[in-house]
Amino acid sequence: MISGSLAKRYARALIQLAATPTARDKYLQNLGDFHAACKTHDPRDPSGERDLIKVLAAGHHTLANRRAILHAILGRIGADPNVKKFLELVLERGRISGIAQIYLHYRDLVDELAGRIRATVKTATAVDPSTTGRIKKALETATGKQVLLETEVDTELIGGLVAHVGSYTLDRSVRTSLDKLRSNLRG
Amino acid sequence: MNALNKYTSGIAAFALVWLAPLAVALASPPHGEAEHAAGHAADHGAEHAGGIKWLGDGFLGGPGEDGRTGFLIILINFVVLMLVLNKLLFQNLRRSNAEASDVIRLELERATKARAEAEALVLEYETKLSALESEIVEIRAHAVQSAEAEHARILADAAEQAEKVKVAATRAAEREAARFRAELEREIVDQAMQRAEQAIRASFGGTDQRRLVDAWVEEVSSATIGGAN
Known part of the structure; x- marks a missing residue:
């Protein structure tokens, strides 16, 4: 979790990367898919320690490993390169736990522009x-x-x-x- | 001092009255001598016929051959004797008498003063005693008055406390009654609403839902949301 204002700043940063409405919608789709992937929960892990978002935010995993996991997920959902770079930055900055708020703010901004x-x-x-x-x-x-x-x-x-x-x-x-x-x- | 003079004069008078005849007697010859003297007087005329011989025939008027001492010498001797006595005895006696008198007078004054003080003390105690009685009466009256005032105050406080307790009890009862009333009303309302909900659920149908949606659509269509034109 991160603060609302911080999530809004990240959302604005991402929307500035999208030059066209189509790109904005594509980014929104990518971000929504990634957010949905982060929300998935393994029923065999009641503690939730192996959830994707927990693994990505966990400090005891090396950044290289977490970056590799992120790339694998984004590759599977077919994310745009800008979205990949954006989420990699968010990961490096330690803000990946706030991806849900970033997604919601970004969605509101895209809807407003559209x-x-x-x-x-x-x-x-x-x-x-x-x-x-x-x-x-x-x-x-x-x-x-x-x-x-x-x-x-x-x-x-x-x-x-x-x-x-x-x-x-x-x-x-x-x-x-x-x-x-x-x-x-x-x- | 006057008393001393009187005392000295008395002694002098005593000496004159009583010692003069003694001197005369001393100046007179003895019986044998008297007879001899009588004969001699008869021989020598009226000069030796008795009476006071003022001056003796001896040295400085002392006894002469007739053995008679002059009365004047006797008197001078007596005066000298008195002076000597006065010097040796009477002055000390007067002094001691004066000192004793002073002591007695001082004691008397002291006793008088002590008596006056005692009388004053008695008077003071009598005054205090009489004042004490009046003070006792006053204290008793004051105590009675204070007790009555305290009694009245306690009664007033008790009445006030009783009134406060009464008011508090009334308020508590009113609050409790209001609480029970509200609780009862709430229970009645809950039961009524529960019955109403059951009745609505039982009777609510598609027509009612359409009617509500139509009303909602009509209301929203005529409204403006979020500053839309």
Whole structure:
């Protein structure tokens, strides 16, 4: 883990390496794949000591060995050379444990430059594609940006939906209505 | 000093009164001699016929051949004797008497003074005693007054404490009642909400979900998020 401001500086540095929107998206894809690889967990290792991110951040492994592992992973995911150099730098600087924050900041920066925004919609039951399309269109109308929508099912909502767009939360769920009613009744 | 003069004059008078006849007697011849003298007087006329012989016939008026000493000499001797006595005895006697008198007078003065002091002391103690009685009465009255004031204060404090305890107990009871009331209300609300949730879950269907989504879409479509135009 590293501080948010430090992760943001690394994310800005990487985005400056990408000259075109295509390159930015490619870097984002590479960074996302590497982040996903770091999150993988071996069930045979309950302590998590052999997780990729733990190995890369471990000081008791030589830097050469860790660099070799990093190159192997990046080669397997077909990472761009700039991304390889960037992650090698992050590794050498001892910031590889903050790759998750760097990825999230970089994704936000890329989305912002591309005029995109990510939204998550939770519903009590799975929604059909037409409803998803209506929700996405409504969010795009409200934000004026392309919306990358993810849907989740949360039965605790009982009914309705909750959307998270950036730092905004648009809540019209039965659960929230019941909670408000409970709070009002308690005074 | 006057007393001493009087004393000296008394002695002189005594000597004159009582010693003069003695001198006369001494100056008179003895009985045989008297008879002889009578005869002699008869022989020599009225000069030897008795009475005071002021000056003797001897040296400086001392006894002459007739053996009679002049009264004047006797008187001078007596005066000299008195002077000698005065010098040797009377002065010391007067001095010792004066010293004794002074001692007695001082003792008397001291005794008088001591008596006066004792009387003053007695008077003072009597005054104190009488004042002590009044002081005892005053102290007793003060003690009674203090005790009454303390009694009143203790009663007031007790009443105040009782009132505080009463108020605190009332507040505690009110708080407890409020807590129970709130807890009961919360329990009622929880049960009501639980029932409501069960009822909603049982009756909530696709139509209701569509209606909520439609309302949400309509609301969001007319809203602006993140400063969008």
